[in-house]
Amino acid sequence: MSLMGELTFFLGLQVRQLENEIFINQAKYTKELLKKFVMKNFSDASTLMNSSRKLDKDEGIQDVDITAYRGIISSILYLTVSRPYIMFVVGACGRFQANPKQSHYIAAKHISKYLKGTQYYAGCKIDRKSTSGTCQFFDDRLISWFSKKQTSIATSLAEVEYLATSSCCGFNNR
Template identity: 50%
Template sequence: MILVQVYVDDIIFGSTNQSLCEEFVTNMQGEFDMSMMGELSFFLGLQVKQLKEGTFIHQTKYTKELLKKYDMAGCKVSNIPMSTNCYLDNDVSGQGVDQTQYRGIIGSLLYLTASRPDIMFSVCVCARYQAAPKQSHMNTVKKILKYLKGTINCGLWYPKGTSPTLVVFSDSDFVGCKMDRKSTNGSCHIFGDCLVTWHSKKQACVALSIAEAEYVAAGSCCAQTIWLKQQLQDFGLKLEHIPLRCDNISAINITKNPIMHSRTKHIEVRHHFIRDHVEKGDCDVEFIETENQLADIFTKPLPKERFYKLRTNLGILCEDNLS
């Protein structure tokens, strides 16, 4: 098997069979005027470092350019991207800032989340205030940049030789938004020991309980899981009973109980999507202690010690610490 990815006129490909790669190159060069750039090291802003033990993907060059562009190259360093006591709102009476600059920073940071899941939550929170950004919002964004200054060479580590298993983590921060009282979904998918997808998004509805918020989050996560399962089938890997780990027992019970209860009858039908796939055996919702919930980093700002622990467990490492 050979895997090929095409973006406009850029192509990357790979296979464990060298002859397949050589045949692909011969066929492509016979049809198109193209040049070989050698082993993959840079693609769409992503820097790729291939080592004997695995592959390291980072955006160090992009991060340096970002800090320089917004005059933060010489800033002080922050240990975390967002303080635990940070509660943003519209700040109607606050001093306004340049909308174009604010939106530019947010857009740049969102692109950076392709290799830096550790800033995903904080960037998504700041992105909610692009319509009328205030100085308080800009200060929060600059704290993210200060954090990047201290972790400029961090990225995602993908070790070789991991088993082809998929494990899913789903979490929710109940009424995390203090303005509309909506909760925040957070999820991630671990294939082998490698982080392959991550997600942080405010829910579209107001949950009446922690269990409901966690149930809605699990349903959203299940949809992504089914998509990944289908993608893996295209590669010849069929997975059943994929573990989806949630830290709320009540939410787990709702996924397994088809009976409509008075406390759940108001939940929109689309959120019961997960029940069908649990019954089919596509995924199994399992309990996990909050301490080991990897998706926690995508739902709320965390203390430094816990933030560092989850960051490491997700495979976000500094280039200097590669084994």
């Protein structure tokens, strides 16, 4: 492998190797996705999904092109390799691939807008630590929430996953 030079791209992941660190992201794939679906000039979204919009069958709403909708969903689904936290919302949109409506297409576009704004995700800009959290709802009412700043610093979501895996397996460098 050393005859081939430094690894810069592997299975759709961009790889940047430094002396003691390896940075992994899918920014190039995200840019290509936005270009393919004519969304590169859209504004960014600060949230992954609009919390006031609920996805359901929307029987009376206008249909959209099934092929285009499936293309967007499958393209975004590939990004879950390095960004597993988007899996829930992509799965929620994916449930409607058999009969997508305009509201589902708008939700998929919103995910794309979020991805556009977070191509080079690195957490907090001050200390570069990511924050995770959960919200528990009962019907439409928030009953509990939790938020915690992570102890690890990561410059890509793929790196976050690798750090999480190593901490679960007990491979922390101490």
